[in-house]
Amino acid sequence: MNHLNTQILLASRPVGWPGPEHFRVVTTPVPELEDGQALVEVLYVSVDPYMRGRMRERASYITPIPVDGVMEAAGVGRVVASRTPEIKEGEYVGGMLGWQRYAVTSAKASRKLDPDAAPISTALGVLGMPGMTAYFGLLEVMEIKAGQSILISGAAGAVGSVAGQIAKIMGCRVAGIAGGEEKVKWLVDELGFDAAYDYRAEWDHKARIAAMCPDGIDGYFDNVGGEITDAALMNLNLRARVAICGQISQYNLEKPEMGPRLYFQLIQKRARMEGFLVFDYADRYSQALERMTGWLKEGKLKYRETVVEGLENAPAAFIGMMRGENVGKMVVKLAG
């Protein structure tokens, strides 16, 4: 075991899009463990859209990452030392490990991973927070039912790609919107979406959604916001449900973008729009994970990872993810 840690810090708060200048790599000593703690050699770290909010000073739904603090992020790794009987050396764990080579955790702050059940990196994606987000968004917030027509934006992302497949498993007709032909092909050819289109090659989203969803939309799972969401709202069926999961098109704006006021659509369609955070369902993760793991094993649920090599490339991966450079879940693999 190396006695030096490598960490990526938030160097300054970005205004607008983050760039490499907002991050800083430092070498620090690996911390001494206290009782109840374990030291993890981090193998993969995550880049997720919500992290952009945590880089801001202003209150998000979680406290901001301090300037000169380690970038907080989900990660998975192998336990290399332990001062708690609950975690053993050699075990694999996942938790908010941060963008760093070595992380201190505890039994309460981590969950054990079985590398034989699924690759441990899936704990950052299909079997992690993004997968849980898709699951509870569809089943709890939208309460989807077989036969419904479901539209998913950001459909080739970590959450959207899982959401579309769960909706298919539940017997829905699923359409997706994604950025680029490769993603569209993946959604339709491999994940079984009934339809999808490349938003980058389209300007009339309202008409395109109408054509893609000829029976309208009973449920809209929104990861992106902006004009795609406007267009989706114009295509809602009576009593449609809209789950606002993410608004990635807006996260690098310093003030809200202007768009048409469309709340009257909600009256006309008696539609419901609800924002949600997956953390509110934490007490039911294990039950959902069991079901999702079953679907994975049965081949009903597929996933793809876009793997970036090297902790030092985490900032670039994060920025690239917000630009849509990932297909499926983007993870950063640390040098072994």
Next chain:
Amino acid sequence: MNHLNTQILLASRPVGWPGPEHFRVVTTPVPELEDGQALVEVLYVSVDPYMRGRMRERASYITPIPVDGVMEAAGVGRVVASRTPEIKEGEYVGGMLGWQRYAVTSAKASRKLDPDAAPISTALGVLGMPGMTAYFGLLEVMEIKAGQSILISGAAGAVGSVAGQIAKIMGCRVAGIAGGEEKVKWLVDELGFDAAYDYRAEWDHKARIAAMCPDGIDGYFDNVGGEITDAALMNLNLRARVAICGQISQYNLEKPEMGPRLYFQLIQKRARMEGFLVFDYADRYSQALERMTGWLKEGKLKYRETVVEGLENAPAAFIGMMRGENVGKMVVKLAG
């Protein structure tokens, strides 16, 4: 009984704000009754915001009023002839009687009114569609609970003034937004609102709402839309409920107004926004009416009417109502 009817027709479809030129008064014969019908001498007709939508060609949630058709509107009156045993001469009824002196109705299309229980004009307001809208919006869509902080826009209107009082009856803390000092005074001094302000004398609605609702907003009953709704959304509490009842600030626009995209607020607050139409609760009106009539008798529920005299003034009343010239419910009283 006069054998001539006076009717107000939709002369042409307004673009933007309606004016007198979009209406036309005609004299026509009083129609002959068929079996099952009754003839009503109309005593009051209603002017309601939703009627603006029905003047448009494009699909609203109800079919448009045809050009040269009688302006469809709720009304109350006295039966002057009947060819159905279910309705007797001399009885009072309410229904979609239209802007006209005499209307044909049927037992199915009307409800009987008891002039001893409450003035019949209340069937257009507190004991009519607006009252039902307030009731079901609060109790069903928002599911308000005692102790919650409720904000109501358009608070001095037919719906808002009832909504605020029902929320008070349910044990909520109620704040209102209305146009003009007279309305604000009425809300606070007579209806028991805990706070209210005049939106016409304020430019920073976000700050003003924050000051008026120091514990935030658990429920927002929206009648107006636009920047007031934007400001309300910025003041939501965790798991707040927003009922989109009306968007009167938008009804005379030919395309949606631009406003800040605020859906992220719904994520941050895990808030729910839902549009509704009172007609969906029609099978429970009688139960609600019974309760509301009780509150009226107990003095817990008060109402005010802004009465415009003369059928020929219905267009001006309608336009005035959309400008906020009414305190409480605006009705048009026909010459006796």
